[in-house]
Amino acid sequence: MKMKKxxxxxxxxxxxxxxxxPEKEFKTCKIxxxxxxxxxxxxxxxxxxxxxxxxVREIRKLSEGGHQTSIIxxxxxxxAVNIAPTMFARWSxxxxxxxxxxxxxxxxxxxxxxxxxxxxxKVTNPAYRDYSSKIRGKSATLSRRTAAFGALNLVDEISExxxxxxxxxxxxxxxxxxxxxxxxxxxxxxxxGIAKHILxxxxxxxxxxxxxxxxxxxFIDTIKMIAYRSETGMANVxxxxxxxxxxxxxxxxxxxxxxxxxxxxxxxxxxxxxLHHLGSKREDEAVQHLCNELNLTETKFSGTNLxxxxxxxxx
Numbered sequence: 468m469k470m471k472k473x474x475x476x477x478x479x480x481x482x483x484x485x486x487x488x489p490e491k492e493f494k495t496c497k498i499x500x501x502x503x504x505x506x507x508x509x510x511x512x513x514x515x516x517x518x519x520x521x522x523v524r525e526i527r528k529l530s531e532g533g534h535q536t537s538i539i540x541x542x543x544x545x546x547a548v549n550i551a552p553t554m555f556a557r558w559s560x561x562x563x564x565x566x567x568x569x570x571x572x573x574x575x576x577x578x579x580x581x582x583x584x585x586x587x588x589k590v591t592n593p594a595y596r597d598y599s600s601k602i603r604g605k606s607a608t609l610s611r612r613t614a615a616f617g618a619l620n621l622v623d624e625i626s627e628x629x630x631x632x633x634x635x636x637x638x639x640x641x642x643x644x645x646x647x648x649x650x651x652x653x654x655x656x657x658x659x660g661i662a663k664h665i666l667x668x669x670x671x672x673x674x675x676x677x678x679x680x681x682x683x684x685x686f687i688d689t690i691k692m693i694a695y696r697s698e699t700g701m702a703n704v705x706x707x708x709x710x711x712x713x714x715x716x717x718x719x720x721x722x723x724x725x726x727x728x729x730x731x732x733x734x735x736x737x738x739x740x741x742l743h744h745l746g747s748k749r750e751d752e753a754v755q756h757l758c759n760e761l762n763l764t765e766t767k768f769s770g771t772n773l774x775x776x777x778x779x780x781x782x
Contacts, residue, residue: 471521471541478554481525481537488513493529500552504712510547515539526550586668593674598658605654609647616640704760708753718750731773738773744780755779 470477492511499505509529516522517539526538526547538554619637667675702715709715728741742758744751758777766775 476540476542476544478538478540478542478550480554481539484525484527484535484537487533487535488527490529493527496548498548498552500555504706508551510551512547524550584667586666588667589664590667590670592662592665593670595658595661595663598654598661602651602654602658605647605651609644609651612640612644612647616644701757701761704757705753708756709749718745718753721745721750722754733773736772736774737776738768738771740775740777742777742779751779 488511493509494511495507496510497505498508510526511529512524512526514522515525521541524540524543524547526540528536528538528551530536538550540550542550616637619633619640698716698719701719705715705718706712709718722742722745725743725745727743728739730739730741731737732739742754745754758779761775761777767773768775
């Protein structure tokens, strides 16, 4: 509500929506994903009153299997065909990190220096953690003994000897269960008098610790994000000339691993980057299209006045 008053729209998904909407409400729409690829989605929309305080838009996507995914937003300006891909793009983050780990080896330059943790940071009390560990162990043992007690039956022929053996085993298990129950309750009562979290400065000196430095990690993550966004931009350009969008990333990898000729021309103030021909005419045409688009940016090589000019072979 506060964010809406300041003009900020929110977008999330409804994890537990109510009953499914009738399929006749859904319409097939052409959706352009953030990657530039166009797909078809079945979408429907209603207004929903949340908590008796706030009206929101609920947009649902109907999958081929009949499952309905609910999107909630306070954005009343954008069209549903623009909101839906934004939500699903957010869910592609896991794919992004998987791709980065597999294709960008920048982690190797991250340092492993440590830095002090502020004394005001709260950490788990070691004493509380020890009691919790003991309680989990006792609870597991108690569960096993209780299961064994319930499973113990008199299966042999009824005789004085077999009944005596059965009663002895049953009594032994019962005694163990009662003892474990007592110990478990005692541990829980003792744990109640111990704070779950304490300040780092209150830890014993031998248990205080440092953490890995995060500054370089943030820097490397920023480089990764810039590199991936740049690659995605080039992928969108290549899709304009390629009939199979799924092959775009593979073509980019081939470009990155190919040798190039870098020729500075100080008279014209340009830096010519000449790419070698690839495996097929179709790929060459796509790469030439990419070169033309990159040249329109009139980017200068860092630290110089040389404008970068991309070309394919001797073209």
